[in-house]
Amino acid sequence: MHKVVKVFAISFLCLFFSCKDTKKTTVSNTFQAEKWGHINGKQIYLYTLTNANGMVLKMTNYGGIITSLLVPDQFGKVEDVVLGFDNLKQYLEPNPCFGATIGRVANRIRNSQFKIDSIVYNLESNSKHCSHGNNEFDRAVWHSEKIENEEGEGIKFHYLSKDGTYGFPGNLDVYVTYTLTKNNAVHVIFEATTDKNTHVNLTQHSYFNLAGTQAKIYDHLIKIDADNYTEIDEDIVPTGIIASVNGHDWDLTKSTRIGKNIKKLNNGGYHYNYVFNNYDTKLKKLIEVIEPKSGRTMDVYTTQPGVQFYSGNAIDSMLVGKYGVKYGPHSGFCLETQHFPNSPNHSNFPSTLLKPGEKYKEEVIYDFGLVKHY
Template identity: 40%
Template sequence: MTTSPSASMTAYGVLADQTPVNQVTLTNSNGVSVDVINYGGIITRIETPDAKGEMGNIVLGLDNLEAYTKATTYYGAIIGRFGNRIANGKFTLNGTEYQLATNDGDNHLHGGVQGFDKKVWNMTPFTTQNSAGVTLSLVSPDGDQGYPGEVTTEVTYTLTNNNTLDMQFIATTSKPTIINMTQHSYFNLAGKGDILDHQMQINSKAITPVDGGLIPTGELMDVAGTPFDFRTAKAIGQDIKASNEQLKLGKGYDHNFVLKDTPSNELVEAATVYEANSGRTLTVYTEEPAVQFYSGNFLDGSTQQASGLVHNFRSGFCLEPQHFPDAPNQPTFPSTTLLPGDVYSTRIVYEFGTK
């Protein structure tokens, strides 16, 4: 007997200022389920079946609200206004220089000290015949973290009966500004151990190489003949210890992989991951021109979750679809400018499967 998709809301916790935080549990007709809290729009849990049909959580998460408020790892969060790094936290738009909050050395990372990952969103669950979802909305005031313009944004997570989590991001602004949103879930398809044996394919023939501050140099680097060539599936750990300057700078993989020669709103397959012991697969689709592949190089075992999974070095990986890092300061990169009257729109899809 198949059940109808469901979306149920429960109390999750209370912030220090007494703001209540809720959690929505989305479940599809196949028993796949996703938990989302309205603090940061964080995905705290994704349960999918393995090849034997046994359910298990495939994302890194924390066990309570206080842990999420203290975390600096962006577990499962909505990232904005600007994903990834902006050099020295500065950019110039229409002749005006803006200074953003710096929270990664001299640089601005993932929206600043209080980015979208640290905000309380409005949250409305919904169901349709073939899906369960939640719509999150937020107004970011003019000057928030140094950004110009009041930005109104809406993120919708839709869990379908096709075992996809379809995510739509929309934003508008009152003044010219920049925006580059993404989702920051850490995956471990085995639900335990490290991710070095996961087989990954990334449909990219070039990365944007970085300097010592992990800021793009402005060039494109062909992946052929380098540890960054994932055009054919290989283990994440196969080349991660290779003698390579870019791997040294990133302490592993923490790089922007180019997916499109020219930006478009076409949904493309960015990457596919397979974990042999569980048989689980993850495929990531996006409208974005690039994806950041991060191999969990800064996880240090200081956090864990109730399942017993300790967040050790490389115990999770991220695939964060995005525009290129530092794009406002790199004239050859696709633009991240949003103007009043225009609508920022992008889409990311996680497809869960087994083989």
């Protein structure tokens, strides 16, 4: 038997996790902005937000990246539950998009091509297919400002993706707001407008490990409210067929230990886009994750029709992350809530088309708590 409870205040712990040896330019009880370097003459900041419960969110305006997320466990021990790096230099080097804001179009577009109004757009590709918008957003320097609302404090990022960038049509004006809530959640709101018909599919690409990033993710329990998934080919690109998960090793309709079937799966582990049940664009809870040893839980709420659950199968075993920890396959998992991969090329998928005069808006909430066993 278990009971889920919210994390109680341990504000003093945040004192042990403030950044050192960097010049602080803005400081308050819950917010810090530190100069973190320069890219092409543009100032890069590392922001630290702390709520009254001692939960800490660190982000940078380079790539709109979550660099750290410090969450207490059931014993009051605070640990970082996302993979990442200690410094800007490492984020500039090739890496698996740790913590990044992804766009224009998350995931894969087959053969780097789509058609709008009989016009064929050939995109620049970073593989055989265009993946994650050719990494435009996660390598951009975003304008950023502190915000405060009834939920808590946060950062509002702004970026203008110009018409023709990597082959995508339209000037896409994008705002992404990250709020660390008073109730121990990270609330992300994606917004965009365009001056030409284009495709948009934004997501958040953190690699989570609720055990604290030094252990593998196998003991996590996960449940996804999805009876179906998008069938994929050998390139992990949807074929257009929406199929049932029933009878497959990647069926997560019931709470399942990640390690139970992970080594039976193709592509080194989980790498599937799950199709949520009863999609209606409303914000609702669709995913539950529990890490039994620490007691940490994470509920995921979203307005999106699906989620790419990726179990970090291709993380380089020689990659050294924060605190000198050596990562490797299955060191973290992604829950990338989004429209389906390759949606521009499948009319039976929920549309990613955005037109002038329309506003793109999607949300995701990563809500943290504790489960206590007795």
